[in-house]
Amino acid sequence: MERLSFExxxxxxxxxxxxxGAGKTTTLRMLAGVMPPDxxxxxxxxxxxxxxxxxxxxxxxxxxxxxxxxEDLTVDENIRFYADLFGVSKAQRELRSGQxxxxxxxxxxxxxxxxxxxxxxxxxxGLICALIHRPKVILLDEPTTGVDPVSRRDFWRILYELxxxxxxxxxxxxxxxxxxxCHRVALLHQGRLLFCDTPAHLKARLGKGVLAxxxxxPRRVREQLQNAEGISSLVLTGDGVHIVVDDVSRRMAEFQAxxxxxxxxxxxxxxxxxxxxxxxxxxxxxxxxxxxx
Amino acid sequence: xxxxxxxxxIDSLVKRFGDFTAVDHISLETRRGEIFGFLGPNxxxxxxxxxxxxxxxRPTxxxxxxxxxxxxxxxxxVRQHIxxxxxKFSLYNDLKVIENLRLFAGLYNVPRDLVDExxxxxxxxxxxxxxxARMTGTLPSGWKQRLALGCAVLHRPPIIFLDEPxxxxxxxxxxxxxxxxxxxxxxxxxxxxxxxxxxxxxxxNRLAMIYRGKxxxxxxxxxxxxxxxxxxxxLIECEPLGVAxxxxxGGPGVLDAAVFGNALHVLVxxxxxxxxxxxxxxxxxxxxxxxxxxxxxxLEDVFVALTSEREGRKEPV
Numbered sequence: 267m268e269r270l271s272f273e274x275x276x277x278x279x280x281x282x283x284x285x286x287g288a289g290k291t292t293t294l295r296m297l298a299g300v301m302p303p304d305x306x307x308x309x310x311x312x313x314x315x316x317x318x319x320x321x322x323x324x325x326x327x328x329x330x331x332x333x334x335x336x337e338d339l340t341v342d343e344n345i346r347f348y349a350d351l352f353g354v355s356k357a358q359r360e361l362r363s364g365q366x367x368x369x370x371x372x373x374x375x376x377x378x379x380x381x382x383x384x385x386x387x388x389x390x391x392g393l394i395c396a397l398i399h400r401p402k403v404i405l406l407d408e409p410t411t412g413v414d415p416v417s418r419r420d421f422w423r424i425l426y427e428l429x430x431x432x433x434x435x436x437x438x439x440x441x442x443x444x445x446x447x448c449h450r451v452a453l454l455h456q457g458r459l460l461f462c463d464t465p466a467h468l469k470a471r472l473g474k475g476v477l478a479x480x481x482x483x484p485r486r487v488r489e490q491l492q493n494a495e496g497i498s499s500l501v502l503t504g505d506g507v508h509i510v511v512d513d514v515s516r517r518m519a520e521f522q523a524x525x526x527x528x529x530x531x532x533x534x535x536x537x538x539x540x541x542x543x544x545x546x547x548x549x550x551x552x553x554x555x556x557x558x559x
Numbered sequence: 560x561x562x563x564x565x566x567x568x569i570d571s572l573v574k575r576f577g578d579f580t581a582v583d584h585i586s587l588e589t590r591r592g593e594i595f596g597f598l599g600p601n602x603x604x605x606x607x608x609x610x611x612x613x614x615x616x617r618p619t620x621x622x623x624x625x626x627x628x629x630x631x632x633x634x635x636x637v638r639q640h641i642x643x644x645x646x647k648f649s650l651y652n653d654l655k656v657i658e659n660l661r662l663f664a665g666l667y668n669v670p671r672d673l674v675d676e677x678x679x680x681x682x683x684x685x686x687x688x689x690x691x692a693r694m695t696g697t698l699p700s701g702w703k704q705r706l707a708l709g710c711a712v713l714h715r716p717p718i719i720f721l722d723e724p725x726x727x728x729x730x731x732x733x734x735x736x737x738x739x740x741x742x743x744x745x746x747x748x749x750x751x752x753x754x755x756x757x758x759x760x761x762x763x764n765r766l767a768m769i770y771r772g773k774x775x776x777x778x779x780x781x782x783x784x785x786x787x788x789x790x791x792x793x794l795i796e797c798e799p800l801g802v803a804x805x806x807x808x809g810g811p812g813v814l815d816a817a818v819f820g821n822a823l824h825v826l827v828x829x830x831x832x833x834x835x836x837x838x839x840x841x842x843x844x845x846x847x848x849x850x851x852x853x854x855x856x857x858l859e860d861v862f863v864a865l866t867s868e869r870e871g872r873k874e875p876v
Contacts, residue, residue, distance in 0.1 A: 279820075285729035287700065385601045411727075412755050414600030414770070415862045419817075426818050430801070440727040443758055443857065447820050455729065465820055466796070478855075480781050485745060501734050502741050504594060504763040505779040533781075539794075539854055543730045543758070550731055 267292050268457045269306070274436050276402070277429045281448030282438040283542070288454040290438035291331070294405045297436070298328035311402045324352070327401040331408050333392035337381030341372065341391055344380050345398060352399035359398065366394040369424045386417025393424060404428070406437040410444065422447055442543045453546060460549050465542065472545045474498060475514030479521065480506040481532040490530050491521055499547055506532075510544050566591050566718050566749035567612065572621035574607050581607040583772035584621070589751060589765075591717070594744050596763030597753040598858070604772040605753040609720055612751070614638055626717055639668075642711035642719040650707055652696030656687060659695055663710035681709035684739065701732025705739065718749045726756045737762045757858040768862055775865045780858060787861045790814050791830035795823045796850040797841060806844045811836045824854075 267289040274280040282290045295301040297310055299319030307314060313321035335344055342363075349359040367373045370390040375383065380391060389409055396404060410418045425435050429449075437448070445451045446465050453460040453468070461468055481487045487507045492500055496517050499510040511517040514537050525532050567589040574582040582604045589595040599605050610616040612625055614634025623630045626640040650659050660678045669677055682688045685705035695703065704724065712719060721740075725733040740762070744750055752763055760766055761780055768776040768783070776783055797803045800818055807816035807825060812833055814826040827833030830853035841848050856864075 285732075286727040288729075412601040414603070414755075414866070415757075415859045416866055417600075418859075419863060423817075441756070441758065442730065443859075449821055466822070485741065502738065503761050503780070504596070504765070505781050536855075539852075547730050547734070550729070 267296075270452075270459050271306075272452050272459070272462050274403075274434045276432040276434050278450065279425055279429060279435040279437065279448045281445050281451040282436065282454060283440075283442060283445040283448075283451045284454035285440055287456065289457040290440075290454060291407055292457075293454075294328065294330075294407050294436070294438060298326065298405055299323065300328075322403075324399070325401055326403040326405060327396040327399070328405045329392055329396045329407065329409060331411070333389075333396070335380045335388060335392060335395070338379060340377050340379055341367075341383070342376045344391060344395055348395040349398045354399050362398055362400065363394065366397060366424065369420075369427055370394060371420050384414070384417070386413040386420075389413050390417060390421055390424070393421065397424075397428070400431075401433070403434045403436065406435070408438055408440060410439065410441075442546060443541065445542045451542075453542070453549075455546070455550055460546070468542060468545050469540045472510075472540050472548055474510050474512055474540070474544075474548070475517075476538050476540045476544060477509045477511055477514060477518055477521065477535055478506055478538045479509065479525075479532055479535045481530070483531055486530045487525065487532060490525060490528050494521065494524065496520075499544070499551075508538075510540070510548065566593075566626060567595070567751055568622075568624045569608075569612075570622045572608070572611065572623055573619045574604075574611055574616065575619045580772050582611065582618075585767075585769075585772075585774050586621075587767055587774065587777065589749055591749055592744050592747045594740060594750045594752065594762065594764045596760045596766040597751065597769060598755070598757070598760045598763075598766050598862075599769030600755050603755075603769045605755075605769060606722075608769075609722065609751075609753055612637075613641060613643065613720065639714070640716050640718060642714070642716040643722075644707050644711040644719065644724060645722040650695050650703060650710065652694075654695055655691065656682075656693050656695055656698070656706060657691040659706065659710060660713065664713050667714035669714050677713050677715070681713055684712075684742075685709040686735075686739075699732075700728060701735060704728065704732065704736055708736070708739065712743070712748075717747070718751065719743070721750060721752045723754045723756060723759070724752065725759055726754065733759075757862070760858050766858075768865060770862075770866045776861070783858065783861050784856050788826070788856050788864055790826045790828045791833070792854050792856050792860065793825045793827060793830060793833055793837070794819075794850070794852050794854045795825055795837065795841075795848065796821065797823070797846050797848045799846070802844070803841060803846045806841065806846060807837070810840050813837070822850075824860075 282293055296303050297308055299315045307316055310322040311325035315322055345363045410421055450464050452462045479487050484502050484507050488502055496512040497509055501508045518535050522535055569585055569587050572582055572585045597605055611618050612623055614630045614637040617631050625637045628636040630637050664674045725736050740750055754760055765779055767774050776787055804816050804818055804823055807813050812827050816823055816825045834851050838848055838851055
């Protein structure tokens with residue numbers, strides 16, 4: 267991780283977004299006080315994590331990729347274990363766990379062994395345990411990888427509810443599409459910060475539009491269009507082609523004419539919202555897709 | 560379609576472990592040269608299905624053939640006709656690129672007089688010419704991945720199985736990898752991809768969505784997006800979000816409304832009608848609207864719509 271600077275505010279969901287090896291886990295570990303930085307400083311809830319790693323511990327919660335649930339304890343027993351660890355009173359525990367279990371859609375599973383839960387449920391239980399003592403800051407390392415989409419949405423719903431309480435949420439993900447759910451994101455690549463902004467500003471920053479061509483023969487569409495003017499990237503998808511262009515309306519008309527003339531079959535050309543991935547590719551390849559690592 | 564064109568044929572396949580049904584009456588077939596995606600969360604039954612197809616597990620009932628061979632009766636023939644690559648690469652990091660290729664050529668029984676030619680072909684395809692002497696462990700992840708693919712196809716199988724091949728990989732390497740896959744498919748190789756990763760699924764020609772052992776949908780990515788949603792999606796940027804989402808829960812024509820970062824995703828029967836109606840409705844409730852626009856549902860939206868229906872549970876978009 268090289269010269270990284272950012273701030274996360276109370277009530278904000280901040281995403282550390284980037285592929286494997288971008289430095290997400292390292293950053294979270296440093297913030298959790300389990301790995302010292304070589305240079306620079308970081309404070310969490312007002313405590314310097316380098317000089318006073320113990321200070322911030324009560325105010326933060328760190329959920330690593332493999333969170334320590336006890337598989338042979340029930341959902342309730344796991345929650346109680348973490349509540350006791352942080353000295354949460356019984357009354358507070360009952361109140362808080364009831365609320366969190368409801369938000370997670372897990373109330374009816376309180377008596378189930380953690381080992382018998384689905385992957386998505388386990389992740390939600392991990393989050394509940396990490397939140398039981400009402401930390402001010404929560405650090406989540408790729409919490410939704412491999413989780414089914416319905417549980418993934420439950421998980422995000424809990425995060426949104428936390429922000430209403432003023433909790434600062436710092437989460438990492440390798441899914442660029444998940445960045446859209448964060449209030450602000452830091453886009454990381456090979457230990458460096460590419461951009462730090464809201465998803466809407468990031469997309470605006472691309473300064474280019476995106477066209478999606480749907481076709482039964484995507485390869486012929488690509489052959490026909492890849493050397494057309496105004497294209498900065500062109501990707502083959504399963505049933506079409508995704509193209510980043512300088513001027514959406516102008517290129518849409520040109521491409522339509524060109525495909526018709528060459529008799530390449532296509533269903534439609536649509537303007538689509540750029541994805542964070544388009545910006546990432548654009549930034550890393552300097553506008554032209556070259557030889558990637 | 561003759562049998563040779565049906566590279567993978569699954570008919571009412573069931574696999575039970577005790578009282579747990581991992582694969583529950585799945586039927587599908589793939590065509591030669593098709594990139595077929597098997598999409599579902601961890602634990603949905605993907606790996607079990609793959610193990611059955613590779614002849615490693617016997618089905619409880621039903622039937623499957625791969626490259627025309629029955630997986631239960633002719634598992635050896637099946638294994639000779641497939642390539643397999645998983646996200647957790649099976650490469651040896653402390654061997655050179657060329658040594659890994661030679662090792663796999665041996666494991667796959669590539670005839671001795673063909674080994675050099677096949678290795679040259681794999682290096683060319685994987686864009687690794689000139690990198691033969693590099694230590695595998697020192698390669699960037701995108702190169703390793705292409706090497707793993709090269710190793711998996713040295714025996715020129717007509718069908719390859721890819722298990723989450725590009726999960727967590729940077730988007731540029733991922734695009735290069737999928738270009739390679741599309742090229743192989745164009746040459747007639749059938750590619751069967753299992754993934755939980757919705758972005759990866761977009762690269763497939765057709766998809767089967769799997770949930771709790773059952774197939775919940777089958778179609779091209781575009782078909783699934785167009786047919787599986789009960790309405791159209793609107794993106795609404797407005798202030799304050801909390802008030803807006805509560806107001807919208809009972810709004811005109813609103814099927815669902817949920818927070819998505821700094822915006823809302825709202826499901827309505829018709830985007831055109833919804834845009835006008837909701838704009839007026841929100842303003843009347845003192846919500847400042849800065850943007851309303853129709854957006855295309857993602858495969859994840861489709862998946863949630865299909866699975867929450869099964870659960871009998873109403874889910875926000």
